[in-house]
Amino acid sequence: MSFKIFPAFFDNPENIKLGQQEADEHIEILLRQHWFTNVPWLTVVFLGIIFPFVFSTIDGIFINILPKVPGDIVMAVVILWYMLMTAYILEKYLYWYFNIYIVTNIHITDVAMTSLLAKTSTEVLLEDVQSVKTKVSGVFGSLFNFGDVIIKTAADAQDLSFIAVPSPDFVAERIQDLRALVEPQGGHDVP
């Protein structure tokens, strides 16, 4: 189950490219966090939208402060409130939208917009992957099939974690399959 407004899983996407993609590189999987991870901030947004109505109702019954404030100021405060709600929605949505986990036939990349002023990008080679572990926890994780994929890499490379991605078992299996494809075809140790 997914909403188009929160697309989180792309298998072999054709219309998506990395800015610094190599010529022979193609995206195998593109992931974002599961749509359910947006529910907490969407709840805050809902409460924020109804807050002015609730406040004016409560004020009319108990406090009665709004009639004492000039109308232009009340209107400006309401406009400003909804502007701040818009900023909150934008910030949260962009944070979700641009936190992307990409598996190509060569690399695994974690692109993250950590705030409105910062971006991080972590890239490891598929051949450096040593193990892939999945972790599905909680009621909603089990219910909607999302969880973490933890990718351990060679000692000098950085470990990667795909947080709350859809179908973590499928993703882990796919990474292992791709890892097997790029594994150097060297000889085995003689016992």
Add this chain to the structure above:
Amino acid sequence: MSLESNVFSPVISIGLVWFIVRTALVMQGILYFICSLIVVRQINLMTDTVITEVAPYLRAFAIIHAGVALGIIILFIGFLFG
């Protein structure tokens, strides 16, 4: 009443309070506009990193959003100080 008590007991008129509130609201609008410009810049940066079909729409939305933020500053100045 002594001169000293007049100097150290400031009388702030309600008109001055509303003037300060109006100025603060316009300042908030200006800060919001600056924030919207940061959003434009960040969306440009991110859409250059990951190129998707939606990127042009996101960029357009960010620019329109900054335009609306600028319009709101003008609106605030108009009806708060007009």
